[in-house]
Amino acid sequence: MQVDRENADNHMAFGQGTHFCLGAQLARTELQIAMTTLLQRTDNWALVEGKNSLKHHPNVLLRGLMDLHISFDKVM
Secondary structure (H helix, E strand, O other): OOOOOOOOOOOOOOOOHHHOOOOHHHHHHHHHHHHHHHHHHEEEEEEOOOOOOOOEOOOOOOOOEOOOOEEEEEOO
């Protein structure tokens, strides 16, 4: 690894610029459709008591829950 090279800022690690993921917008659109459909077909969302520790992944860049247990009722 050569960190002092002239083009060190032109890396692909985060998928930016020329190497940005072509499917990123498709994935966002699919997620939006899936979540909209799920929310239309379910009701009475709630956290499951005693199952959620609300602990986060030890990550500096992204703060996400280790798990999230929910319950809901089917509408359709």
